[in-house]
Amino acid sequence: MPGFEWLGKEETKAVNEVMQRGVLFRYEFADQRQGVYMVRRFEEEFAAYTGASHALAVTSGSAALKVALAAMGVGYGDEVITQGFTFVATWEAILDCGAKPVFCEVDESLCLDPEDLKKKITDKTRCIVPVHMMGAQARINEIMDIAKQAGIPVLEDTAQAAGCTLKGKHVGTFGAMGTFSFDSVKTLTCGEGGMVISNDPELYQNASEYHDHGHDHKPVGRGNEGRRFMGMNFRMMELQGALGVTQLAKLDKMVATQRANKAALKEALARVPGVSFRYLPDEAGDSATFLAWFHETPEAATRFAGLLAEEGVPAIPWGKNTWHAYPHWEHLHAGASLAKSGWPFDRPEGRAEYDADALPQTDAILSRCLSWQIMLGWDEARLKHMTEVINRVAAAM
Known part of the structure; x- marks a missing residue:
């Protein structure tokens, strides 16, 4: 599973080139970086790979969950349904947003049980977070049908399943948003890192602004005035972006x-x-x-x-x-x-x-x-x- 097994001269070359340019920050310094933006390139190539319209690179898979939940407006008073077999980051991010995690059973897919999901939905349910555990698909089509009938958006936790598809469609692209992890034991690794993907331009813009203190990045700049809301710092740096581009080519x-x-x-x-x-x-x-x-x-x-x-x-x-x-x-x-x-x-x-x-x-x-x-x-x-x-x-x- 771990991409670190295949770390080689390609990753070393990509990282060295970032160091030679001398810009580790993902934004700004256009002249010094010679017009090269590795995090932006990683986002563009990952979006193309998965078939998503938008991708936002962040510091970790945990950060990806937090950013996506924030972009979807999840907060205090909300319930978010997820499964009882997942990495702790899934429910930590929910609690960190102020919402309450509600846990579902898993079935022998080792992912969220759609039958139990039906029982857990309430008028406070703001989001459903199925997890594609251990590299394989959740019953995402059934989950999406249930969510659609209830009018509840789905956020796919795809931390462990980069490269996984269902009938040719990449997991992470079924719901309103999908999140990935690129930590040290993931198939595609940046050491640390994560990605948020979406086909919804409004959700993507929310995520992009939230992950960088509210800066709007329009069209690709930073530091514009007129911030719509507060955010935090979950930016990926250029070294991680260089590793991500190189590892994605091997995925x-x-x-x-x-x-x-x-x-x-x-x-x-x-x-x-x-x-x-x-x-x-x-x-x-x-x-x-x-x-x-x-x-x-x-x-x-x-x-x-x-x-x-x-x-x-x-x-x-x-x-x-x-x-x-x-x-x-x-x-x-x-x-x-x-x-x-x-x-x-x-x-x-x-x-x-x-x-x-x-x-x-x-x-x-x-x-x-x-x-x-x-x-x-x-x-x-x-x-x-x-x-x-x-x-x-x-x-x-």
């Missing part, structure tokens, strides 16, 4: 490599009694950053994981994961905050409370789920060794 080959490596291991796992795989709305469009599978019981998953670890090829037991699984977000359940007022959990209308046992379906699914992160650097020898391990572990079960 299709990265995804193809991940798909080949995943297919080899999936074929071996498919022969293991009691193993089944996550539901993929479009297997051909999966970016293949992870191979996830289920055992019939939590006990079987735990035993299989233990045997894999003994063989030196440990799998991720999602039922015990503290970064992505709702039952283990102890700081959310405790309502822990640095604010002396208790914000954003303590509110004028009452405390926002989150019960660790509130998503039994998600807990049950994750307790049977294991996965491997698919690496770009695996060669035939590595894949053969992992296949042999699968065979030995299966025989020992």
